[in-house]
Amino acid sequence: MKRFLTLTILSLCSLVGYTQAAEVEMADTMRANGKIYVVVGIILIVLLGFIAYLFMLDRKLNRLEKEYKK
Amino acid sequence: MKQNWWKYIGVLLLIYVHLGGLMLEAPRLNILNETVRALYFHVPMWFGMVLLYMISVFYAIKFLRNPLSDADVKSVEYAHVGTAFGILGILTGMLWANYTWGSPWHGDPKQNGAAIALLVYLAYFVLRGSIENDEQKARLSAVYNIFAFAAMIPLIFIIPRLTDSMHPGNGGNPGFNAYDLDSRMRLIFYPAVAAWFLIGLWIVSLRVRYRILQNHLTE
Numbered sequence: 585m586k587r588f589l590t591l592t593i594l595s596l597c598s599l600v601g602y603t604q605a606a607e608v609e610m611a612d613t614m615r616a617n618g619k620i621y622v623v624v625g626i627i628l629i630v631l632l633g634f635i636a637y638l639f640m641l642d643r644k645l646n647r648l649e650k651e652y653k654k
Numbered sequence: 655m656k657q658n659w660w661k662y663i664g665v666l667l668l669i670y671v672h673l674g675g676l677m678l679e680a681p682r683l684n685i686l687n688e689t690v691r692a693l694y695f696h697v698p699m700w701f702g703m704v705l706l707y708m709i710s711v712f713y714a715i716k717f718l719r720n721p722l723s724d725a726d727v728k729s730v731e732y733a734h735v736g737t738a739f740g741i742l743g744i745l746t747g748m749l750w751a752n753y754t755w756g757s758p759w760h761g762d763p764k765q766n767g768a769a770i771a772l773l774v775y776l777a778y779f780v781l782r783g784s785i786e787n788d789e790q791k792a793r794l795s796a797v798y799n800i801f802a803f804a805a806m807i808p809l810i811f812i813i814p815r816l817t818d819s820m821h822p823g824n825g826g827n828p829g830f831n832a833y834d835l836d837s838r839m840r841l842i843f844y845p846a847v848a849a850w851f852l853i854g855l856w857i858v859s860l861r862v863r864y865r866i867l868q869n870h871l872t873e
Contacts, residue, residue: 610687610688628673638853645863645864652867
């Protein structure tokens with residue numbers, strides 16, 4: 585009986601291990617502890633900076649065009 | 655402000671794409687793992703490039719039918735920004751391939767085709783730079799632009815589909831289905847294409863306005 589019990593427990597353990605290995609690895613820990621927001625924040629800052637730069641160039645050209653028309 | 659609405663739409667979509675692309679659920683797939691998200695950023699570069707090249711060839715034909723200098727300037731600048739998108743597309747593709755295919759350059763038909771297409775377009779700029787006469791430059795480069803576009807389409811879309819390619823959507827590989835591009839991914843991917851295309855149009859418009867001003871000043 586004891587032997588049967590250990591066998592079942594061990595086989596159950598291996599089954600648990602097997603299903604975990606079959607699961608696709610993703611950056612779940614990073615999401616769980618919230619560090620993903622650091623990455624998202626940094627990328628957003630770069631993106632917004634790039635967009636702001638485009639708007640500034642746009643304004644500069646607007647001014648030049650107005651000046652030229654005068 | 656009112657004429658700029660499409661720029662704001664592009665910016666808002668881009669912010670949404672970055673937030674959603676990084677944080678929303680993505681399909682769990684072997685080998686790809688978390689890199690499946692690269693699709694939101696890598697593929698829109700190529701879509702943007704092809705769309706910008708299409709507009710470029712449209713203006714090239716327009717110029718040949720009616721030689722206005724504006725059509726030539728537009729044709730060049732669309733091709734210019736399109737090439738910038740293409741270079742970003744090839745670099746992001748190399749980084750992605752390094753992790754999923756094992757090395758940055760595999761000699762995969764899709765990679766080779768894309769590289770040749772970019773070289774064909776780089777030759778367009780070399781051609782423009784090598785002709786002194788402005789009229790001749792515009793006319794010859796417009797003709798070459800048509801050739802370049804006609805070469806790019808089979809290089810990127812047809813040849814990789816006829817041969818073996820590891821790139822999704824080519825050589826018998828499923829395209830979006832490989833990534834299980836379900837409604838979740840479509841919800842980010844299509845806005846990403848629209849957003850980058852709008853940003854591309856914006857950069858083109860800045861460059862065209864700059865070039866037109868420059869032409870006025872040198873005249």
